[in-house]
Amino acid sequence: MYVAVKGGERAIENAHDWLAEERRGDPSVAELSVAQIREQMTLAVNRVMAEGSLYDADLAALAIKQSRGDLIEAIFLIRAYRTTLPRIGHSSPIETGDMRCDRRISATFKDAPGGQVLGPTFDYTHRLLDFKLAADGELPQAATAEAPDAATPHITAILNRDGLIQTEDTPDGEDTPPDLTREPLEFPANRPLRLQSLTRGDEGFVLSMAYSTQRGYGRNHAFVGELRVGQVAVEMDIPELGFAIDIGEITVTECETVNQFAGSKTEPPQFTRGYGLTFGHLERKAISMALVDRALRVEELGEDNVGAPAQDEEFVLSHCDNIQATGFLEHIKLPHYVDFQAELELVRKLRTEAMEAKAAREAAE
Template sequence: MYVAVKGGERAIDAAHDWLGRAHRGPQEQPAMDTAQIRDQMALAVARVMAEGSLYDPDLAALAIKQAHGDLIEAIFLIRAYRTTLPRLGASEPVDTAQMRVKRRVSATFKDIPGGQILGPTFDYTHRLLDFRLAADGELPVGPAASDTGAALNAPHVLGFLNRDGLIEDAEDDGAAPPDLTREPMELPADRALRLQALARGDEGFLLGMAYSTQRGYARNHAFVGELRIGMVPVELEIPELGFAIEIAEIELTECETVNQFKGSKSEPAQFTRGYGLTFGQTERKALSMALVDRALRWDELGEDNQGAPAQDQEFVLSHCDNIQATGFLEHIKLPHYVDFQAELELVRRLRAGTEDAA
């Protein structure tokens, strides 16, 4: 507690009132509905869920409304609320091969079982403002397939390379992964823990790290083996029943990259993997995550460390969390009167000593 700010409750209350008025906006305008935010700002909702580590579109929409559109503040609200929820159990690993796909593309193979599905994407749009949205708020849309995706025979594309031994196996040692939300991170971190940290890391930070690897600050010439978005069932084993039942269906984005690897004295030449998995339609985040994941694997793959930032797990994992970063950054806005006065007095004494010596 800062002694110097005692008695400032009235000012803080007034600041809260002002924030509320700014959040509401002009009274003659209709208030935003959380259902509108959930359905019409779905990409913002997806980011809040992914980085907030809680899959609930309604709560994410509420957090965005309460945060006045500040997504990091909304993520903070979701993280804080998440800590109040009881832990009922752990679900079975989701099987993304059973995804009801609404977007699925591969940059490595043109013809894939189930076909390529462009889905909802900005990739092929012109970056021009559409003033029809300002005029009447609506765009003409034609008939389309189900927005929740279609069930397809959609095996993972990298399985074709794995079948021929051209890419490393996706190994699973069967051990329960550590839980970053319940235990503090310890470095060095294994890949399971690193992926957890990256999954809820800041999208902008991971984008910058991923971009740096493409520009040569790591061994990371990647191809998108597959990017898929769709609905995946979540199952929970019920001890009383002795088998798992489906309890929910969630939207996920999964990205697998194919990376070059020259081989070693003990390993033949083969491709290696980068992996990203996030809540909602968050493909930029999932792709960035996959590139950074691969860059962090240099040690286990027997590669040289080029000293690139994306290869330094302590740097990446200690700085990718936007809630930690925001807290440490914004605390310097709070009063530091006593600290500053002490340093100011020290500078004055040093200057006085120098002047006396002169």
């Protein structure tokens, strides 16, 4: 056993050395810096920050470099590092109505108050490879307008004025939502806990669930009431001062969907909302999150649960976390010699018994 352990240690050290060599790649090619990843692979950095639950672009870029571009491994690194950090306080809820928007669009109102801002988007590109990038050519600079200093009101407020959309009141006793990073997920989960889980959830999984609702598995047609990307201030109450101060600024993506609602015994027919909010510029994730959030509200709104996967709270929330999923999946490639030998002996025993029984039947015939 001692020899096997020592041999295993040497093999693991060699594997680590080989990994470092593969990470570096061809030494004749300039090494990719953390700053380059942070500035030029921002969407990957944003995903790592969002699903890693830590807003730090430099650390996210470092994790991407260390993981050779494997974003789930990078998210794992960020989550692990996050657990080592002390918590010194809590910030106040961010005010997305005060967001300085780089991008703000609505699929429900063409002439929205505050205007529509296309911002940086792939939506109108032709999805053709740009070989100028391979040639390291300089691309033209966009003529961008400065973001307005005034607060940009939410578009759903237009529907609010006429009572056409359900209001989102905070239930008594729920001013401080539970913290998924400090408390285990339990079912049934309230909406704040579901939203936290979806924010940290794997983008691909949440996208698949959202897509399923659009294809009829949930009977829930949605409009994007508003999608906005921009910077918001983060404030923190300082007991010694007696008031809140700005401690920084973060970029977030927020999506509100508008969904039909037939009404109930207490509520007239009106629209309801799905909601998504993530760190960074992650439109696909925010929209997917909003669609799944609305699907998970089926019991709360008294709608018929047709048994669609996206309406099953325990199914969605138990399987959306890519770190848990990866850990459980990849553990099967680790040594399971004892378990397999036990099953091997069992199969051999069953085969022997089956062959003896067959021989006995043939002899009786």
